[in-house]
Amino acid sequence: MNKLFQFRQKELPVFLYSSFSFFFILCSYYILRPIRDELGIQTGTNTLPWLFSATLIAIILLNFPFSWLTQKLGRRSLLRFLFRFFTINLILFAVCFRSFPDFVWTGRIFFVWVSVFNLFVVSIFWVLLVDLFKEEEGKRLFGMISAGGSLGAIAGSLIAVFTAEHLPHYAMILISAFFLEAATQTGFRMYDTDFGQGVSSGELDQTVLDNGSLFSGLKGLFQSPYLLNSAAYIFIYTITSSFLYFQQISIFETAFSSSGERTAVLAKMDLTVNAATLFLQVFLTARIIHWIGVTGSLIVLPFLGLLGFGFLSFYPSVIFLICFQILRRICQFAFAKPTREILFTLVSKEDKFKAKNFMDTALYRLGDQCGAWMQTLFGWIGMNSMQISMLGVFVSALWLWNSVWLGKKEKVLSSEYKEEP
Known part of the structure; x- marks a missing residue:
C-alpha cells in the first residue's frame, strides 16, 4: 500500500488520522445540511435574506476570537477547544429542538449556525494540516486526504437519506455531534505521531500563528487585477448559487407535501453529488484539467450556468432544477474549485494567506448575502422566476468572460514564472 499511494515510513499514521478526521467532519456536516435546507424552506423566502445577512455578520465577528485563540493556544489545544465548542453547540441545539419543536427562531438560528x-x-482543519505537512508531502497526500472527506460526505448523506423520514431533527443532530467528536479524537491524534516538519512535542504546545485580520487581504486584492478577477469569479459563483437556491425553495414548497420528504430529497441530492465528485476526484479531475487546461476548467461552471438558467427561464420544473443543482455542484467540487486553487500558486505568499483568506470567507458569504437581497429586490419590483433565470443567463455570460480572462492571465503568469532563474 505504501508503494501504491507513495507513503513514506513515518507518514501512514498521520495520513490515516487526518483522513479519518476529515471523513468525520464532512460526515457530521452532511447530516446537518439537509436539515438546514429544509428549515430554510420552512422559514420562507422573505426571511432568508435576513438569515444570509446574519451569517455574514457572524462570520466576521467570529474571526476576531478565532484570531485571538491562535495567539493564545497551541496546535493541540486549538483543535480540541474549537471542535468541542461546536460539538457542545450541537448538543444544545438538539435539546432546543426536542424541547421547543415549534419555536421558529430555533430553526432560524440553526440555519445561520x-x-x-x-x-x-x-x-x-486545513490550517492545522498545512501547518503539520511540508509542501512536498502535501502534494502527495492532500488529494487522498480530500478523498477521505468526500467519503465522509457520502456517508453523512446516506445517514440523512435513511433517517430523515424516520427520526426527528434533534436525533439527527445528536448523530452529527457524535461524528464531530470522532473528528476531534482522530484530529487530536495527528499530533501523537512521530511526524510533522520536525516539530517537537514542546513546540506543539506553543501558540499556533498570528492569523491576521479578516480584512488584511483587501490591500493586495485591490492592487492586483489578477486577484480582483479571481475574487469576481468567486463572487459571481455565490450570487448565481443564491439565485438557484431561491428557485429551489420556491419550487420545492409546492412540489413536495411534507418536511420529511423534502429533507430526504435534499439528502439524496447530496449523496449523488458526493458520489460523483469522489469518482471524478480519484480518476478524472487531474486528467481533464490537464487536457482542457485552466481556461477550459474555469469556464465549465459559467457555460453550465448559461444552459441551466436559460432552460429554467422557459421550463422551471422540479426535475430539471434538481439535475441542474446536482451537475453544478459536481462541476464546482471536481473542476472549478481545484482549478481556482491553481490560480493562487502564482501569487505571492502574502496574497495566498491574506487575500485568498478574505475571498474564501468574507467575500464568499458577501456574495450569498448580495444574491439573497437581490432576490428580495426582484420580488419587490415584480420579477417572476422566469425573468430572474434570464438574469442568471446574463450574469453567467459575464462570468464566462471573466473565466476566459483569468485563464489567459494564468497562462501568461505561468510562462513568466518558468522563465525566472
Whole structure:
C-alpha cells in the first residue's frame, strides 16, 4: 500500500488520522445540511435574506476570537477547544429542538449556525494540516486526504437519506455531534505521531500563528487585477448559487407535501453529488484539467450556468432544477474549485494567506448575502422566476468572460514564472 499511494515510513499514521478526521467532519456536516435546507424552506423566502445577512455578520465577528485563540493556544489545544465548542453547540441545539419543536427562531438560528459551522470547521482543519505537512508531502497526500472527506460526505448523506423520514431533527443532530467528536479524537491524534516538519512535542504546545485580520487581504486584492478577477469569479459563483437556491425553495414548497420528504430529497441530492465528485476526484479531475487546461476548467461552471438558467427561464420544473443543482455542484467540487486553487500558486505568499483568506470567507458569504437581497429586490419590483433565470443567463455570460480572462492571465503568469532563474 505504501508503494501504491507513495507513503513514506513515518507518514501512514498521520495520513490515516487526518483522513479519518476529515471523513468525520464532512460526515457530521452532511447530516446537518439537509436539515438546514429544509428549515430554510420552512422559514420562507422573505426571511432568508435576513438569515444570509446574519451569517455574514457572524462570520466576521467570529474571526476576531478565532484570531485571538491562535495567539493564545497551541496546535493541540486549538483543535480540541474549537471542535468541542461546536460539538457542545450541537448538543444544545438538539435539546432546543426536542424541547421547543415549534419555536421558529430555533430553526432560524440553526440555519445561520450550520452555515458558519461548515466554513470554520473545514478551515480550521486545513490550517492545522498545512501547518503539520511540508509542501512536498502535501502534494502527495492532500488529494487522498480530500478523498477521505468526500467519503465522509457520502456517508453523512446516506445517514440523512435513511433517517430523515424516520427520526426527528434533534436525533439527527445528536448523530452529527457524535461524528464531530470522532473528528476531534482522530484530529487530536495527528499530533501523537512521530511526524510533522520536525516539530517537537514542546513546540506543539506553543501558540499556533498570528492569523491576521479578516480584512488584511483587501490591500493586495485591490492592487492586483489578477486577484480582483479571481475574487469576481468567486463572487459571481455565490450570487448565481443564491439565485438557484431561491428557485429551489420556491419550487420545492409546492412540489413536495411534507418536511420529511423534502429533507430526504435534499439528502439524496447530496449523496449523488458526493458520489460523483469522489469518482471524478480519484480518476478524472487531474486528467481533464490537464487536457482542457485552466481556461477550459474555469469556464465549465459559467457555460453550465448559461444552459441551466436559460432552460429554467422557459421550463422551471422540479426535475430539471434538481439535475441542474446536482451537475453544478459536481462541476464546482471536481473542476472549478481545484482549478481556482491553481490560480493562487502564482501569487505571492502574502496574497495566498491574506487575500485568498478574505475571498474564501468574507467575500464568499458577501456574495450569498448580495444574491439573497437581490432576490428580495426582484420580488419587490415584480420579477417572476422566469425573468430572474434570464438574469442568471446574463450574469453567467459575464462570468464566462471573466473565466476566459483569468485563464489567459494564468497562462501568461505561468510562462513568466518558468522563465525566472
